[in-house]
Amino acid sequence: MDNLNDILMYDETIFQDMTVFNSDYLPENFKLREPQMREMALSLRPALMKGKPINNLILGPPATGKTTSIKKLFEMAESDCDDEIICVYVNCQLHSTKFDIFSQIHKKVVGHTPPETGVPFARVYNNIMNELYDSEKALIVALDDINHLFHGNLISEIFYDILRAHESFNGVRTGIFAVLSDIDFRYILDKNVGSIFNATEINFKPYDYSETFNILKERANLGFFPDVIEDSLLERITDFTMEYGDLRLGIDLLRMSGNNAEMNASRIISGEDVDKAIESASSISLGYILDTLSSNEKNLLKFISRVNEKEITSGDLYKLYNRENKIGYTSYNRLINKLEFLRLIDTNYTGSGNKGNSRYITLRFDTKEIKDNL
Numbered sequence: 001m002d003n004l005n006d007i008l009m010y011d012e013t014i015f016q017d018m019t020v021f022n023s024d025y026l027p028e029n030f031k032l033r034e035p036q037m038r039e040m041a042l043s044l045r046p047a048l049m050k051g052k053p054i055n056n057l058i059l060g061p062p063a064t065g066k067t068t069s070i071k072k073l074f075e076m077a078e079s080d081c082d083d084e085i086i087c088v089y090v091n092c093q094l095h096s097t098k099f100d101i102f103s104q105i106h107k108k109v110v111g112h113t114p115p116e117t118g119v120p121f122a123r124v125y126n127n128i129m130n131e132l133y134d135s136e137k138a139l140i141v142a143l144d145d146i147n148h149l150f151h152g153n154l155i156s157e158i159f160y161d162i163l164r165a166h167e168s169f170n171g172v173r174t175g176i177f178a179v180l181s182d183i184d185f186r187y188i189l190d191k192n193v194g195s196i197f198n199a200t201e202i203n204f205k206p207y208d209y210s211e212t213f214n215i216l217k218e219r220a221n222l223g224f225f226p227d228v229i230e231d232s233l234l235e236r237i238t239d240f241t242m243e244y245g246d247l248r249l250g251i252d253l254l255r256m257s258g259n260n261a262e263m264n265a266s267r268i269i270s271g272e273d274v275d276k277a278i279e280s281a282s283s284i285s286l287g288y289i290l291d292t293l294s295s296n297e298k299n300l301l302k303f304i305s306r307v308n309e310k311e312i313t314s315g316d317l318y319k320l321y322n323r324e325n326k327i328g329y330t331s332y333n334r335l336i337n338k339l340e341f342l343r344l345i346d347t348n349y350t351g352s353g354n355k356g357n358s359r360y361i362t363l364r365f366d367t368k369e370i371k372d373n374l
Contacts, residue, residue: 014228014267020222021219026068026075027068032211044085047084048081052138055163055199055200057197059201060205061181063249073087074087085140088105089142090143092149096149098161099124106127110127132172138173139175140174140177141174142177144179146178146179156189159176160192160196181292181341212238216250224258228269229257236274237278253274253281260272260273289343298374299325301344302370304361348360
């Protein structure tokens with residue numbers, strides 16, 4: 001062995017704080033999303049003056065800081081304004097039924113979770129609203145990943161029950177922060193619900209290269225001891241993260257690279273450690289994204305991978321797809337826009353067609369990788 005100083009002892013580690021690489025980690029420094037957090041904070045201000053909070057529709061691709069921003073804001077709001085508002089965060093991927101969602105609200109507002117069986121929904125609902133009435137606090141519910149509530153138009157029921165509470169409980173003030181990696185939300189809600197939701201749209205754009213590198217460098221500085229990973233390796237991880245368009249992948253790669261180094265009893269992360277992590281993680285990001293797709297979106301993506309043509313126009317693809325899946329062009333176009341929004345496909349304008357708006361459709365991932373993950 002060339003350098004014994006590079007070998008870890010059995011009780012040593014290169015990780016200063018492993019929790020920094022967890023998916024639920026809330027960074028202290030979150031300056032990159034200050035404009036969005038400021039806009040969300042302004043939506044809470046009326047509630048602090050006995051008014052009704054402003055509803056928000058929070059849009060952006062996966063891993064753009066939406067969830068972290070909300071949790072940080074709620075943490076700050078409850079610390080400073082505990083006497084005025086109650087903030088509830090609900091992950092709709094984990095809690096996707098009406099009773100389950102209101103059980104989470106009940107837990108925060110009343111102080112305990114209602115029994116899973118034997119208690120009617122009306123009692124749970126009344127407990128929540130009576131507590132809000134008595135305390136005179138406003139309720140803000142963040143519903144994350146609301147696409148999981150689209151089946152059977154469950155989302156309209158839930159929105160209605162939250163936002164129309166004041167009709168049965170005079171003076172109760174409620175608001176919703178709806179979080180979505182989608183662009184078709186306005187077509188989902190019933191008209192009578194959409195009119196009362198009337199939300200402010202807050203957009204989270206993907207991080208650029210410099211922002212992604214700085215986030216990963218900050219995580220590395222917090223998670224590893226000094227001088228464990230070089231900037232050149234961080235750049236390699238950033239390149240891979242940008243290619244797949246998912247910051248969570250980059251953070252996972254840091255952790256996996258660190259684990260690889262420790263398996264070799266090394267005090268530093270090498271290029272081989274990063275290469276090995278990248279090799280084993282190439283489908284992780286794709287899996288994250290595909291989990292968020294509806295069945296219609298998955299069917300179209302599967303069809304595009306089956307067609308497997310490098311350049312096919314959107315119109316030609318529609319004709320082929322419509323033969324097997326009867327679908328209106330407007331609905332088809334929404335699906336295409338969603339897949340592009342999630343960076344699963346690229347669309348490039350051809351300069352021809354109606355008003356020059358014809359587009360070439362190309363997959364951003366290898367077709368085999370798409371098929372294997374689907």
